[in-house]
Amino acid sequence: MAKGLRCKFRKRMRNVKREKYGKKELERLKTMIETKGGQDQEIKEIYKVKTETELKAEMEKKSEETMEHSGKTFHPVTLKDEDGNYPAWMNQRAIRRHKTQLKKSGRVKSKTKGKGKNGKK
Template identity: 45%
Template structure:
């Protein structure tokens, strides 16, 4: 199909509009970035990495654990009370139970002819 004068004009006007707003947008971005940098200087103070790591290590050492983590068997995926983890959905639990039953099942006697 041939391009109409109307569509050419619309395209031209869109380009003009795009250029006009891009200048405005760029100025806006620069202004916002400058404000953010100033605000950040007031709020945050930069520390060397060694200090930050030392503080984190001290906090980790000082932290006490209230509850002991549950221990799950890798084979059965159950804890010592026979419960499955909370994150495991019921479909996965059923699948695991089938798998365990299959592994516990003894092979039947084969008929010899």
């Protein structure tokens, strides 16, 4: 579907507003911190500015903590667990797509459904 001129114009105007009001908001926040910073220590704690090294250290600390999971291990190629089930985050369309990619790559052989040539299974 084509993008209309009206939509483009509104998008452009929103961006202009964002820049304009962003500057005003930043100035307002700075004045709030300066005026109330001497009185309340709580505001300083809320608006603490962190350096780049502090942020990197914090991110490393978070990455070291491992996420808890159900304990199931999934095969790296087929993505199935010990019971032969796919992970919960995979929907049916993703499973179908994954199976076709495995067949094309030749990593996993496909199982034939139905009867054989002579009518016997």
